[in-house]
Every structure is written in structure tokens, then in C-alpha cells.
Amino acid sequence: xxxxxxxxxxxxxxxxxxxxxxxxxxxxxxxxAIMQVGASRIAVTTDTLACGTHFLxxxxxxxxxxxxxxxxxxxxxxAGARPRCFFLALxxxxxxxxxxxxxxxxxxxxxxxYDCPLIGGDTTKTAKVGNLQAPFxxxxxAMGEVKKGLTRAGAKVGDDIWVSGTPGDAYLALMLRxxxxxxxxxxxxxxxxxxxxxxxxxxxxxxxxASACADISDGxxxxxxxxxxxxxxxxxxxxxxxAASDDLNSxxxxxxxxxxxxxxxxxxxxxxxxxxxxxxxxxxAKQCPxxxxxxxxxxxxxxxxxxDDKGREVKNIYHGFDHxxx
Amino acid sequence: xxxxxxxxxxxxxxxxxxxxxxxxxxxxxxxxAIMQVGASRIAVTTDTLACGTHFLxxxxxxxxxxxxxxxxxxxxxxAGARPRCFFLALxxxxxxxxxxxxxxxxxxxxxxxYDCPLIGGDTTKTAKVGNLQAPFxxxxxAMGEVKKGLTRAGAKVGDDIWVSGTPGDAYLALMLRxxxxxxxxxxxxxxxxxxxxxxxxxxxxxxxxASACADISDGxxxxxxxxxxxxxxxxxxxxxxxAASDDLNSxxxxxxxxxxxxxxxxxxxxxxxxxxxxxxxxxxAKQCPxxxxxxxxxxxxxxxxxxDDKGREVKNIYHGFDHxxx
Numbered sequence: 116x117x118x119x120x121x122x123x124x125x126x127x128x129x130x131x132x133x134x135x136x137x138x139x140x141x142x143x144x145x146x147x148a149i150m151q152v153g154a155s156r157i158a159v160t161t162d163t164l165a166c167g168t169h170f171l172x173x174x175x176x177x178x179x180x181x182x183x184x185x186x187x188x189x190x191x192x193x194a195g196a197r198p199r200c201f202f203l204a205l206x207x208x209x210x211x212x213x214x215x216x217x218x219x220x221x222x223x224x225x226x227x228x229y230d231c232p233l234i235g236g237d238t239t240k241t242a243k244v245g246n247l248q249a250p251f252x253x254x255x256x257a258m259g260e261v262k263k264g265l266t267r268a269g270a271k272v273g274d275d276i277w278v279s280g281t282p283g284d285a286y287l288a289l290m291l292r293x294x295x296x297x298x299x300x301x302x303x304x305x306x307x308x309x310x311x312x313x314x315x316x317x318x319x320x321x322x323x324x325a326s327a328c329a330d331i332s333d334g335x336x337x338x339x340x341x342x343x344x345x346x347x348x349x350x351x352x353x354x355x356x357x358a359a360s361d362d363l364n365s366x367x368x369x370x371x372x373x374x375x376x377x378x379x380x381x382x383x384x385x386x387x388x389x390x391x392x393x394x395x396x397x398x399x400a401k402q403c404p405x406x407x408x409x410x411x412x413x414x415x416x417x418x419x420x421x422x423d424d425k426g427r428e429v430k431n432i433y434h435g436f437d438h439x440x441x
Numbered sequence: 442x443x444x445x446x447x448x449x450x451x452x453x454x455x456x457x458x459x460x461x462x463x464x465x466x467x468x469x470x471x472x473x474a475i476m477q478v479g480a481s482r483i484a485v486t487t488d489t490l491a492c493g494t495h496f497l498x499x500x501x502x503x504x505x506x507x508x509x510x511x512x513x514x515x516x517x518x519x520a521g522a523r524p525r526c527f528f529l530a531l532x533x534x535x536x537x538x539x540x541x542x543x544x545x546x547x548x549x550x551x552x553x554x555y556d557c558p559l560i561g562g563d564t565t566k567t568a569k570v571g572n573l574q575a576p577f578x579x580x581x582x583a584m585g586e587v588k589k590g591l592t593r594a595g596a597k598v599g600d601d602i603w604v605s606g607t608p609g610d611a612y613l614a615l616m617l618r619x620x621x622x623x624x625x626x627x628x629x630x631x632x633x634x635x636x637x638x639x640x641x642x643x644x645x646x647x648x649x650x651a652s653a654c655a656d657i658s659d660g661x662x663x664x665x666x667x668x669x670x671x672x673x674x675x676x677x678x679x680x681x682x683x684a685a686s687d688d689l690n691s692x693x694x695x696x697x698x699x700x701x702x703x704x705x706x707x708x709x710x711x712x713x714x715x716x717x718x719x720x721x722x723x724x725x726a727k728q729c730p731x732x733x734x735x736x737x738x739x740x741x742x743x744x745x746x747x748x749d750d751k752g753r754e755v756k757n758i759y760h761g762f763d764h765x766x767x
Contacts, residue, residue, distance in 0.1 A: 120536045122564050129545040130529065134558035137586075138525050148561035150526070152586075153481035161528040161561060161582055167568035199464050200476065202487040203456065204530075204580040210446045219455040232460035235474035235487060238448050242493035242578065244570035252568065254530040254580035256487055260463075260478075 141266055144345055146330055147194035149264040157199075158259045160190035165252035169380075171292065172250065176214045178309045179251070180221025186332060187257035188229055188313035189382040193330040194266070195322030196259030198229045198315060203236035203255055208248035229315055231257065265321060265328040270346035270387035274326050274414040277396065279314055279383040279406055281360040282335050283371070286378025296370060301362050311382040317406070318384060320399055325386040334379040336419075336433050342387065343419065352412035355424035376421075377433035387414055467592055470671055472656055473520035475590040483525075484585045486516035491578035497618065498576065502540045504635045505577070506547025512658060513583035514555055514639035515708040519656040520592070521648030522585030524555045524641060529562035529581055534574035555641055557583065588648060596653040596672035596713035600740040603651075603722065605640055605709040605732055607686040608661050609697065612704025622696060627688050637708040643732070644710060646725055651712040660705040662745070662759050668713065669745065678738035681750035702747075703759035713740055 120128070126143060138150040147158040164183050166172060184201065191198050203222070207214075226233060241249035284307035290296040291304065314330075321328055327346055331338045335357070343350055354372060363371045388396060393410070400408040421429040446454070452469060464476040473484040490509050492498060510527065517524050529548075533540075552559060567575035610633035616622040617630065640656075647654055653672055655664045661683070669676055680698060689697045714722060719736070726734040747755040 120538075125536065125541070125564055126562070129541045130559055130562065132549050132552055132559050134553055134556065136526065136558045136560070137523075137556070138584075140526070140560050143559075143561055145561075148526075148528070150560065152483060153479050155479035155481065157478060159528060159561065159582075159584075161530050161580070162563050163530040163532055163565045163580065165532065165565060165568050168566055197463075200462065200466070200474075202474070202485065202582060204487050204489040206489055206491065206578065210451065212446070215451070215455045223458050226458055227460055230460065230463070232462045233456055233458050233469075234462070234466050234476065235469055235471075235485065236452070236456065237488050237580075238451055239489045239491060240494055242491050242576050244573050244575050247570050249570050249575040250568050252532065252578070254487070254489065254563075254582075256485075256528060256580075256582040258464075258485075 145194065145266045146190040147196065149194060149261060149266065156261045156264055158191055158194040158196035158261050158264055159256065160187055161254060161256040162187050162190065163252060163254045166250035176217040177221040180218040181225045181310055183253055183255055184222055184225040184231070184257070185311050185313045186382060187255045188225070188231065188315055189311070189330045189332065191257055191259040192314045192318030193328050193384060194259070194261060194264050195318045195328065196261045196264065197319060198231035198257065198259045200232050200234040201226070201255055201257040203233060203253065205236065205253045206239045206241045207251050208241045229313070262322060265318070265325055267327050267329050267342045267345040270327040270342055270348050270414050271389070272348055272414050272416050274387040274389055275393060275410050276339070276350055276352065276385070276387050276412045276414060278331070278335065278357060278385050278409045278411055279317055280381070281358045281363065281407065282331055282381045282383055283363050283374030283378045284360050285311065285380040286374040287362055287366070289380065303360060304362050308380065313382055314384045321384070321386055324392050324395060325388045328384055328386040331381045331383050331385050332379065334377040334433070335385060336376045336431070339385050340419065342385065349415040349417040349419055350412055351415050351420045351422070353424065354421050354429050356409055356411040358407045358409045373433060467594070471520065471592045472516040473522065475520060475587060475592065482587045482590055484517055484520040484522035484587050484590055485582065486513055487580060487582040488513050488516065489578060489580045492576035502543040503547040506544040507551045507636055509579055509581055510548055510551040510557070510583070511637050511639045512708060513581045514551070514557065514641055515637070515656045515658065517583055517585040518639050518641045518644030519654050519710060520585065520587060520590050521644045521654065522587045522590065523645060524557035524583065524585045526558050526560040527552070527581055527583040529559060529579060531562065531579045532565045532567045533577050534567045555639070591644070591648055591651055591654040593653050593655050593668045593671040596668055596674050596740050597715070598674055598740050598742050600652050600713040600715055601719060601736050602665070602676055602678065602711070602713055602738040602740065604657070604661065604683060604711045604735045604737055605643055606707070607684045607689065607733065608657055608707045608709055609689050609700030609704045610686050611637065611706040612700040613688055613692070615706065629686060630688050634706065639708055640710045647710070647712055650718050650721060651714045654710055654712040657707045657709050657711050658705065660703045660759070661711060662702045662757070665711050666745065668711065675741040675743040675745055676738055677741050677746045677748070679750065680747050680755050682735055682737040684733045684735045699759060
């Protein structure tokens with residue numbers, strides 16, 4: 116393993132090119148790039164998912180199809196975009212028709228649910244490693260349309276901090292399935308890991324209302340941290356204000372907090388919004404009975420402070436997911 | 442290895458979804474998707490390149506950087522597009538700073554030469570295969586702007602068939618480097634394989650003049666075949682009319698023809714154009730002294746017939762590259 120360089124450091128050191136842009140954009144560092152193309156503003160995201168890194172080796176190909184598109188739609192949601200189309204680059208060890216049929220079914224279902232057609236792509240064979248063929252991996256590039264678009268920059272001191280759903284359930288499922296934690300994986304936790312719902316409608320509602328937004332695919336505190344550093348502000352968070360599933364509430368407190376705060380692989384949204392938006396957001400929440408919204412803290416001038424319901428400080432030992440820092 | 446299914450069959454069987462498109466496009470089957478976004482028309486392409494499949498294991502990372510973007514720019518060229526930006530999804534076995542530095546330098550040089558900024562991306566770790574880490578792979582999605590755009594559909598009976606450059610040189614380099622053919626790899630052939638020039642200016646010139654266009658990344662006859670089937674026409678080709686490099690001319694005829702007709706990994710363009718365009722195309726060719734243009738045949742109602750300078754039929758035993766049919 117090479118030197119310990121975070122993904123963010125790696126990007127800013129090696130991929131921060133200074134080349135004039137005919138399609139003005141906000142630069143690297145958000146869930147999506149947002150570009151002005153003529154009179155239209157488009158949001159674009161690209162994500163690689165690989166067997167062994169993002170999926171357990173025995174994953175069902177139907178799950179791979181649904182989830183691969185879902186995580187890209189989640190990035191579009193974080194930008195407030197309406198999904199428009201996607202591209203698929205698929206690398207397979209072999210032409211397995213049964214695998215392809217189930218993968219394609221899952222992918223197509225998700226594409227149809229969100230009106231997001233497949234427009235192009237590329238299929239290749241994976242590399243040989245020793246005598247074995249590397250397992251599947253795929254990259255999806257998804258594109259959407261925004262009015263103005265949401266980024267991670269824009270949080271203002273005094274803004275509320277909100278989160279959708281019950282973060283931590285996907286991480287709980289992973290810990291249970293890999294045997295790191297003992298117990299049986301519930302249907303609810305399995306669904307959070309296998310079949311996440313991208314918050315596309317919520318993202319569109321937040322456009323024009325939230326001051327900054329991200330999905331929490333790398334873990335709540337890490338993705339909130341990206342908002343804070345891009346916006347040059349800090350935050351005070353009541354960790355007990357985060358909604359938790361019954362599954363997580365039944366775990367030891369330490370496990371619950373680790374899953375909620377650092378878990379990753381959740382496709383909920385975290386956003387900041389001015390206090391004057393509280394009523395409107397709460398009214399919207401009432402229209403979504405299947406989805407809870409938590410108001411978990413406020414934006415401060417600097418630093419990140421965690422505390423609990425009793426006002427006691429909670430030490431921040433929760434670090435989200437980074438491919439190259441492990 | 443699974444059943445023998447070509448890439449085209451695989452795509453039409455598993456990835457031909459019927460979902461309404463808010464951004465009208467021409468459907469799957471060209472080098473680029475061309476979409477109408479508001480008043481703008483954009484071309485988008487995505488290509489995966491992997492160590493062991495597209496690059497020899499000992500490839501220089503600087504070469505990987507240049508060539509990865511070049512092959513995507515070549516797809517934009519085939520659509521007649523002006524490059525606008527690209528996205529990079531990079532999978533690495535480890536954080537190797539020396540590798541990253543050289544890769545980034547090659548990528549950035551190519552990006553600057555073609556005014557094509559990097560706007561977003563994703564970095565991940567490759568999968569573990571047995572005890573080994575899979576080698577690098579990367580997917581680039583490149584975007585450009587077209588007036589109307591060129592596709593593979595549109596060739597008309599009686600049109601001329603043209604090719605740029607001297608196809609076959611990259612294949613010659615591969616055969617020599619892997620020891621399949623004996624001899625020393627010249628600098629010219631090495632450059633064709635390592636540092637191809639995407640024909641971006643030529644593609645823009647051809648927009649509005651050519652009736653169909655493709656790059657010949659999968660081999661001249663295979664990519665011409667894609668034009669013919671998408672346009673529902675045939676062709677008569679004089680194989681001796683294809684310009685050949687001195688390197689290829691010094692090889693046995695069988696090797697020369699294999700490289701020229703089926704080689705692949707060339708990033709020249711093949712296009713069809715009405716006879717009335719001959720003068721204009723020849724005049725443009727005179728402005729590009731470093732690049733030769735060959736007029737190699739004509740579009741016919743059906744079939745593909747190869748013949749030589751003496752009018753003798755040449756048997757078509759030349760099949761281009763397909764990842765899943767080998």
C-alpha cells in the first residue's frame with residue numbers, strides 16, 4: 116500500500132487542472148458537476164462500483180443493477196437535478212447470460228422508476244490477475260437538469276442542518292453480513308444496503324430552499340464535513356437528534372453511533388437551510404410519511420462539535436469512508 | 442468463458458431499454474450519443490481502458506494518461522464534436538505517487554491540447570483477486586458540442602468511402618512488442634500505439650460534409666461494417682487504396698492486410714461522403730500535409746466486397762476486435 120493520501124488530497128494534487136471551460140461550472144468537489152450548456156444547466160456525476168469493494172462477492176446481479184444506478188441518481192438528487200439519462204461502462208469477467216439478464220432487469224427497473232434512459236456505454240472484459248479473471252466492475256455516468264442546482268458550498272452561519280431517513284442501516288447490514296457484529300440482518304437493514312432509494316424528489320424540493328446539500332454515501336459526518344469545508348463554516352450537532360431505525364436502537368450505543376455517524380453507503384441527503392425555511396420543510400415532510408426528516412443542529416463559524424440530548428459533548432471518533440486511507 | 446455473444450448482440454439484448462427521453466437522441470450504436478439539450482446539441486461518449494486488456498502490463502503511466510483521453514476524444518471527433526469537458530473514474534490498486542504524477546501529466550497535456558477540462562470524477566481501489574490486487578482501470582466520459590453531429594447512419598449508395606492516416610500501425614506495434622511477429626518496433630509504430638492523435642479538427646471539418654463517420658478503434662473493416670449496417674447499405678473496397686506506412690509495406694502481404702483491415706486500436710476516421718464533396722475534401726487534405734486521406738471505395742446497395750488494385754477479389758477473413766468473441 117502506498118502513502119496515506121485521502122481521496123480529496125489525491126484529487127486536488129493530481130486532478131486539479133487549470134484549463135478554460137466553455138461550459139462554466141463550479142469546479143471539482145461536489146456530488147455532481149453543474150455546467151451551463153447554452154441556456155440549460157446540466158448536472159453530471161460519475162461513479163464506479165466494483166465487486167469486492169462496493170459489493171460483497173456473492174451479491175445478486177439484480178441488486179447490482181438497481182443499486183448501481185441508484186447511487187448515481189442519489190448524486191443527482193444531491194444537486195437538485197431531474198434525472199435525464201445515463202451511460203454505462205460495464206467490465207465483466209465473462210459473458211454470463213443469467214447474470215446479465217438479472218443485472219439488466221434491476222438496472223432497467225430503476226431507470227424506468229426515475230425516467231432515466233440508458234443512452235450509451237461500453238462493455239469490456241476485466242483484466243486477468245494471475246490465473247484468475249478480475250470480478251465485475253462498472254462505471255455509470257448520470258446526467259440531469261437543474262434550474263440553479265445545489266452544491267456543498269453555500270451553508271451560512273445560523274442555518275439549520277437536516278438529514279433524511281435513518282442513516283446507519285446499510286452499515287449495520289454490512290457489519291452483520293460480514294460477521295463483524297453478531298446478530299441477524301433484518302429485512303429493513305438488508306433493503307437499506309441492497310436497494311437504497313435515491314432521494315430524487317426531495318432533492319428537487321430542496322433546490323431553491325436549501326443553502327447546501329450532499330448525499331451521505333461516505334458517512335454522515337464525512338459528507339457533512341465536506342459541506343462545512345466547502346462552505347468555510349463549522350457545525351454543532353446533537354447526535355441524539357438523528358432518527359434511528361428500531362434495528363439500530365437495539366444495538367449497543369457505540370455501534371449505533373458508529374453506524375449513524377460514520378457508516379457510509381447510505382443514500383440519504385444532508386442539507387443546510389435558513390431557519391425561515393423550517394415551516395416549509397416540515398410541511399413537505401408531512402407529505403412524505405414513509406420518510407422522516409431530522410433537524411440535527413446548526414451551522415457555526417468554525418469547528419465541528421458533537422453533543423448528546425443531555426448537552427454533553429460527544430468525542431468525534433467517527434471517520435467516514437475513504438478508499439485510499441484505510 | 443460464456444457463450445459467444447458479440448458486444449453488439451449483448452447491447453441490443455440486455456441494454457436496449459425503451460424509456461422516454463427528455464433529451465432526444467439517436468439511440469445506441471454510435472461512437473457518441475448525440476442529444477438535444479435545450480437549444481444545444483451535445484455529444485457524449487464513455488470508454489473503459491484497463492491494464493492487461495487495453496494496455497500492456499508494463500505500460501508507462503504517462504502513456505496511459507495521454508491515450509485514455511485521446512481515445513475518448515477520437516469518439517468525439519467521429520461525431521464531429523468540439524470537445525468541452527471530461528469526467529474520470531479511476532480505479533487503482535494503491536496510491537502510487539510516481540504513477541499518479543506521470544499519469545496526471547499525460548492526461549493534462551492531452552486535455553490542454555484539445556481544450557477539454559476535467560470537471561469531475563471518482564477514485565476507487567481495485568478489487569482483490571485471490572491475494573493480488575487487480576491492476577488499474579479507468580473510465581472516461583467525454584462531452585462535446587455539435588452543430589448537427591455525425592453518426593454511423595446516413596451513408597448513401599454511390600457515396601465515396603474515405604479513411605484518414607495509415608491504419609494498422611498500432612496493431613503492428615502490438616504484434617512486435619508481444620513477439621507474435623518478429624522484428625523491431627519502429628518509433629512510428631510505437632507512436633501509433635502509445636500516442637495516437639484524435640482527429641478532432643478533421644471530424645469538425647466533416648460535419649455537414651460526410652454522410653456517416655466512425656473512428657476505426659475496433660479495426661477498419663469492423664467499424665466500416667458498423668456504418669454499413671447502421672446505414673443499411675453495402676460497400677466495394679479496394680484494399681490496395683488504403684495508405685500504408687513504410688513499416689507495414691515492409692511486412693509480408695498477409696500481415697500488412699491483417700493489420701490494416703482488422704487491426705484495431707487505430708484512432709483514424711472512416712467516413713462516407715457524396716461524390717460532389719471530393720474536391721472540397723481533397724482541398725482540405727492539402728491543408729494537412731502530415732495526414733494522408735485515402736479514397737478506398739464506394740457505397741453499394743448491399744454486401745461488402747473487397748478487391749485489390751488489379752480488380753481481383755480479396756477474401757474477407759479480417760474480423761475486427763470484439764471483447765467477448767475471442
